[in-house]
Amino acid sequence: MNNKIIISAALTGVLATRQQCPGIPYTPEEIAKEGKRAIDAGASILHIHARQDNGMPAYDVETYRRIDEEVKKLCPEAIINYSTGAIGISQEERIHQIDALQPDMAALNMGSMNYAIYSAKHKQFYHDHVFANPFKDIQFFLERMNKAGTRPEMECFDTGHIHNARPLIDMGILEPPFQFSLIMGVLGGIPATTQNLVHQVSQLPEGSHWQVIGIGKKQWRMVAAAITMGGNIRVGLEDNLYMPNGDMASSNGDLVKEATTLVRTLGYEPTSVHEAREILKLPVKQD
Amino acid sequence: MNNKIIISAALTGVLATRQQCPGIPYTPEEIAKEGKRAIDAGASILHIHARQDNGMPAYDVETYRRIDEEVKKLCPEAIINYSTGAIGISQEERIHQIDALQPDMAALNMGSMNYAIYSAKHKQFYHDHVFANPFKDIQFFLERMNKAGTRPEMECFDTGHIHNARPLIDMGILEPPFQFSLIMGVLGGIPATTQNLVHQVSQLPEGSHWQVIGIGKKQWRMVAAAITMGGNIRVGLEDNLYMPNGDMASSNGDLVKEATTLVRTLGYEPTSVHEAREILKLPVKQD
Amino acid sequence: MNNKIIISAALTGVLATRQQCPGIPYTPEEIAKEGKRAIDAGASILHIHARQDNGMPAYDVETYRRIDEEVKKLCPEAIINYSTGAIGISQEERIHQIDALQPDMAALNMGSMNYAIYSAKHKQFYHDHVFANPFKDIQFFLERMNKAGTRPEMECFDTGHIHNARPLIDMGILEPPFQFSLIMGVLGGIPATTQNLVHQVSQLPEGSHWQVIGIGKKQWRMVAAAITMGGNIRVGLEDNLYMPNGDMASSNGDLVKEATTLVRTLGYEPTSVHEAREILKLPVKQD
Amino acid sequence: MNNKIIISAALTGVLATRQQCPGIPYTPEEIAKEGKRAIDAGASILHIHARQDNGMPAYDVETYRRIDEEVKKLCPEAIINYSTGAIGISQEERIHQIDALQPDMAALNMGSMNYAIYSAKHKQFYHDHVFANPFKDIQFFLERMNKAGTRPEMECFDTGHIHNARPLIDMGILEPPFQFSLIMGVLGGIPATTQNLVHQVSQLPEGSHWQVIGIGKKQWRMVAAAITMGGNIRVGLEDNLYMPNGDMASSNGDLVKEATTLVRTLGYEPTSVHEAREILKLPVKQD
């Protein structure tokens, strides 16, 4: 399985709306259908944020439970990865769906940074907030994931974030196999260059699994660079709405299909869901 | 002046006390004497935090003014660099000494991160706070430094922090010559390794001046690695209390003297203050 | 022209035969037709070795002259780059076609190394020779190219090869704009990894133009990695006979077409020949 | 033994003469005395070339045997490493002392390159030869070392040289523990920069031991950079005649003493010979 690459699909996120991109799913049924399209096109992992039916973010267990049911109906073996991020929501409300649903994975933000958007055209910042994840918060979420048997997908926006794993490993609350996401290109974090990706990968604890998450226009370059290094990749409407040719994607399936083509162009093959579970040492359904 | 290295001395900081290290200066007179020792031993830049006579931090203009006078009496040409960092103090109080005294340089924190201390022995964190420097704060301090004609010394704790300079350059409020400090080894930021230092240096805008600031025990290694790359260095009781042989330093002069020895061992020469002013394009006193 | 990538096509080489790949051109007419297919598919530079009509290598001026005429008939503006490499041939015979035809570019090998092929299956070496290019040879070829007004395309198989340019620059016989080819994946030289490509690029003199040449199966990965860095690329039957999907290429045009697709997938556009001439500061035909 | 650094002393070499540096040893007795000075100053490994009594190189077994006896008299436990390099001497004569004396280690050149010296002042090359080490030669020397139970010290002058180990490992004739020397700064090979050293170290097979060998004036910088990375180091009159302050060394002991000081300045300790044998898994004398 040496030449296999695991594709994640980030199906919906919280920011983009159907006004911006009609393919973005809101309801549990829509999310499940998008999940199916992504899996059919080559994805193995589905990263999901809950939404209300009007597209606003949802954080309640009930919505997550309906998503869980719908997704498992259409994609019974898919690796499910729920968001735990939110602004203005209590920690308890960010983690309760993990307790309740015990997904395969959940996102764990590994450090603090500025999270900003700057417009060179207008010479001003459009977002400018401090993305605050002190160790006590990381520890809180990690221990709840451990209790749920959920694998933390460690989201790292800069070099320091990767190394923030070290005290957690030393404390015995973070254990291998390690699952890292290298997020490239957020202003405030490490920029999306191949040189930076090579550096980030060089910093990982030995034997770690990793994927690249490229934000915005440079996503396809980061995806390509990661594949050339044998790394895993994430695409999906949460990260980037556009196909390589600049057209808006009509579904997550379109984006995953492009990713699969790129994987094959570079001499690799996307994993099946089953293979991804074996590689990542996640529970494999018995036949 | 190709083989010249500029040494900064961080004379006092805010954290360490005379209980920990008797050499730490508190009063303006003490700070000036330590500055003189540092300059005599090879330093060109003095990085200074104000203290009350009992060692507690001081933020008032009056204390800074007394420091300014005392230091200039003993070290008339020294490049003076004042801290602007503080916790629980208003922005205005962090910058008013720059307005008032128009020093050559002042420290400008370039991004946010966790700032933590972890004890492997006790398996717990001793500090764990979010060091928050959103762009609006960076912009605030930068514009006030510009008004004062003070060169911003950009303190970068991770790769993203270096690139946070880019929108500021694009807005036209940050102009060359650029002065970067690469701070290595704070938990939450980039670790103190030679590989990481090489990476940080590769990220700088072309033509930047840079120095390394290594925190704690690995300081001497980072200083040596920087010198091998022709970079500038900072030592001083703010960063590290110990001599290479493990003894506590009795003064900033001792630490600078060790740094000068290391600079010469590796085939370079410390600048005179006058040379440092020329290299950094800071005002040179007319004779 | 910031988002433009120059594609070179290495049309024929000397090793591969029509028994291995029926698309390989031998005669001047065949080479010109393959050149046309490559240019039509997005290439701007044609790298050419002469062949006898039976496929054996040719080194005589007459054959090169016929190639020159045929290629210019079909591709009047194409940037022409002739090989100067050969084993068992005098230096004079390796350079006389450059004197005679004054092509835009010619390949200049920049250092020595083992040039080997190892079979893991048979646990033995199939080729094992010392590729010897001492400085006196490099100087000889370079001075003859200078006389012909031909741009040296510096072929670098390892890090030292790049730096071998330094004494030549110092002697004043090598002048900007510099044109580097980073050849990755020959056993004896630097392996074909993205990390190594990043390192090689970091070593180039400022303002250099560079392309990657990946040998064999890893070519498409090196091509992709180079594009993500904004570098130029070379494909063609000399370097690799296979399409990304593993099928044998039926012509250089097929390979260039795939390269063009990859360039566009990653957000760049191949140059026209005219744009490539402008970027590289090569003579532009007046309209 | 985590903070231990192994120092090698290259006692004499073949090029430098007593006219250049009076401290260079020629006779077996002189070499042994220099070895003793090096060991007493902190070295654990002695790298030795044989010389005739007039300083010319010697390749005969008899001279090596006398060296072996004299060195073991004065430094009974020292790790002994004999040169196998020579120009214009048969392979058999380059290896016969290894057969006969079965030293702990012997130098094994791992690839080909230009080996040149350029004078910027005179704008000309003073040396310009192809240092030819094809795989068949590497294999020849390696198999003879294996037969003698001698550890190959793999001398790598560029990135490709490190990877030339891979087919030898695949063939089963090169086995761990691997011992690499990273030689920095020969014109034709990889230049002596900290960035390049970091890259070379990143290329080593996992678990390799390595030391840096810096040639000429930049040696002390490479030594310092290696120590900051926890790597081993080599100094000695073969590599560099000068102390950090620019004075000529009067003995190998002086150079090793400086190296030991630098090791300690950077928070490490030189190994004893006994510790070096344990770390490198070389035979340890029973008490």
Ligand SMILES: [Zn+2]
């Ligand atoms: Zn998300």
Ligand SMILES: [Zn+2]
């Ligand atoms: Zn400070």
Ligand SMILES: [Zn+2]
């Ligand atoms: Zn060719």
Ligand SMILES: [Zn+2]
């Ligand atoms: Zn030697």
